[in-house]
Amino acid sequence: GQTANFEFPLFTKNEERVEVLLNATTRRDADGNIVGVVGVGQDITKRKLAEAELANMASGLQTFINTANAPIFGIDKKGLVNEWNNKAAEIT
Numbered sequence: 001g002q003t004a005n006f007e008f009p010l011f012t013k014n015e016e017r018v019e020v021l022l023n024a025t026t027r028r029d030a031d032g033n034i035v036g037v038v039g040v041g042q043d044i045t046k047r048k049l050a051e052a053e054l055a056n057m058a059s060g061l062q063t064f065i066n067t068a069n070a071p072i073f074g075i076d077k078k079g080l081v082n083e084w085n086n087k088a089a090e091i092t
Contacts, residue, residue, distance in 0.1 A: 007044065019048040028041045 003025045021044045027036040071088035
């Protein structure tokens, strides 16, 4: 059958928001006709909060690196500079 994943919020009786991941798969009869859907949902609220926190920290770190008063650069395993901040760009 066909499978699809959906993320969406639900609200509890207490009006608390819960993030849900729903995995839905079509059910078919012996002739291959779609006769229904089987869905399995799971609470992914904590995962979504952790992802948002991680993205926020990454954004803050990127801002810190880009606005630092010292040149900062990254080097790949071949020894080539592959990333740098604004200060490094100013002095090159």
